[in-house]
Amino acid sequence: MEMLMADTLYQGGEALRFSSRLVSKNKLFTLEFVRLGSAESNASYLGICYQNDRGHPIWIANRDKPVADNSGVLEIDGDSGTMKVTYSAGDLVDFYSSQSPTSKLTATHILA
Secondary structure (H helix, E strand, O other): OEEOOOOEEEOOOOEEEOOEEEEOOOOOEEEEEEEOOOOOOOOEEEEEEEOOEOOOOOEEOOOOOOEOOOOOEEEEOOOOOOEEEEOOOOOEEEEEOOOOOOOOOOEEEOOO
């Protein structure tokens, strides 16, 4: 699994894919797509895990709408500043969307 940037995902071109993860500066936490449940399930979730226990997330972003396979991509839309997960089925999961046209998200950062 590759590490993407150290701890920050920037707007406009950078993306967090199923095969990559963000790692907090102190190396305690990761933000990554994880699989939960049975080995037969291909569903994946965007979660925060302890670095030394990555199979058990402590927070899950899309608990009600899992990605059906390992094609999930987290990115910040360059035009709208919306943080979203897209995947091969074409569905979209918005995590941050500002109502103000002047308030756009430009980066997401995993702290600690």
